[in-house]
Amino acid sequence: MSDTFQSDAWPPEDRDDLLAAEYVLGVLPAPERQAVAKRAELEGALQERIAAWENRLAMLNAAYEDGPVSPEVFPRVEAALFGGDEAPAPAGRRRFGWLWLSGTLVAAVLALAVVIWPQFPPQPAELVARLDGGALVFEARFDGAMLDIERSGPAAGAGQDYQLWAIGEDGVPRSLGLLRGDREALATDALGPGVTLAVSLEPEGGSPGDLPTGPVLAAAPLTSL
Amino acid sequence: MTVDQISLLLQRVAGGDRSAFEALYAATAAKLSGVLTRILGNKAEVDDAMQEVFIRVWQRSAQFRPERGAGMSWLIAVARNHALDRLRARPERAGLRQEVARDEDGQDPLDRVADKAAGAEAGLIAQGEARRVVDCFDELENDRAAAIKGAYLQGLSYLDLAERHGVPLNTMRTWLRRGLLRLRECLDR
Numbered sequence: 349m350s351d352t353f354q355s356d357a358w359p360p361e362d363r364d365d366l367l368a369a370e371y372v373l374g375v376l377p378a379p380e381r382q383a384v385a386k387r388a389e390l391e392g393a394l395q396e397r398i399a400a401w402e403n404r405l406a407m408l409n410a411a412y413e414d415g416p417v418s419p420e421v422f423p424r425v426e427a428a429l430f431g432g433d434e435a436p437a438p439a440g441r442r443r444f445g446w447l448w449l450s451g452t453l454v455a456a457v458l459a460l461a462v463v464i465w466p467q468f469p470p471q472p473a474e475l476v477a478r479l480d481g482g483a484l485v486f487e488a489r490f491d492g493a494m495l496d497i498e499r500s501g502p503a504a505g506a507g508q509d510y511q512l513w514a515i516g517e518d519g520v521p522r523s524l525g526l527l528r529g530d531r532e533a534l535a536t537d538a539l540g541p542g543v544t545l546a547v548s549l550e551p552e553g554g555s556p557g558d559l560p561t562g563p564v565l566a567a568a569p570l571t572s573l
Numbered sequence: 574m575t576v577d578q579i580s581l582l583l584q585r586v587a588g589g590d591r592s593a594f595e596a597l598y599a600a601t602a603a604k605l606s607g608v609l610t611r612i613l614g615n616k617a618e619v620d621d622a623m624q625e626v627f628i629r630v631w632q633r634s635a636q637f638r639p640e641r642g643a644g645m646s647w648l649i650a651v652a653r654n655h656a657l658d659r660l661r662a663r664p665e666r667a668g669l670r671q672e673v674a675r676d677e678d679g680q681d682p683l684d685r686v687a688d689k690a691a692g693a694e695a696g697l698i699a700q701g702e703a704r705r706v707v708d709c710f711d712e713l714e715n716d717r718a719a720a721i722k723g724a725y726l727q728g729l730s731y732l733d734l735a736e737r738h739g740v741p742l743n744t745m746r747t748w749l750r751r752g753l754l755r756l757r758e759c760l761d762r
Binding site for chain 2: 358362365366369370372373374375376377378381385399402403404405406407408409410411412413414415416417418420421422424425428429430479480481482544546563564565566567568569
């Protein structure tokens, strides 16, 4: 056996799979480990390989014994995520607190307008969602007819597309379209409060079927402003 | 709590449900603390890591896909990845990792896998599957199987493994990779 490790000495079809296995085992030094994590963020195929190895080795998890849980941990998690107050508002409304305020002003003006011009069509409430997938975030805003969605984070890799889905009460995702630009406006009338928006990573052109095939990168429910 | 319930809780957490998040924490904190303690080997760091792990669980719950595997496996993967990131960020030098290696109690972890296959973490996975994993590890040469288990459970790096087994780093990597291919071939059979 040679003492010199050459990654190209392995069959090409096995190289990524071995890298995924090494990532899951955790044996790689920091730079290589980070490189795999970075690639996996945007490569659905590598993500699948990692998930497959996690499943193959998951039986070993039974060997982990329970550990001590300090009572301070959960309050700190909550404080970090939701702020320190006792009964904080949902994250969406807090983040858009000032918008919500201006939203009430708009609503008041509209209500006045309705009184002044009774024939004025009633304005549907605006809905927003922040789909936070870590390095990849989508801010969505729905005015009753158009969904405006803006991306911060990397574009999909070569040969791949982000696809947007709406998941209603029946739990079945329906495609709203591909998200290729930094900002897209999609015409739809089938959204309402509580409908979850989700972005999946798909092959170029979108999922070949009616349902997502790639990993869901970010999701959040639409909430009223 | 069964794996199914953990999956359901995770899906509710993905929708922003804070009471589901609290229930998820209550059901899984002890196990994840055990994972972090085993890999980090340093109890002082565990609380900090626990906090980070559960923040990530809240933020990334939308990425959990129930059809891909059990909820508990996903949570343990999040905890292991975070612990490994911390471990690899430490300067690697001989001796530093020996402390963690000592954590081994001499029992083969796979004995426990076989014992506990019906436990919460194995959940819906049949006893037969646990048997198959044990058998596949048995097919490997002893030190390769030990290296794979040691890496997975304790976070041993290639450098740690090479030191332990007294072989050059590249040799270690080559034979661990051969072991992984054998394991994959057996498990996917």
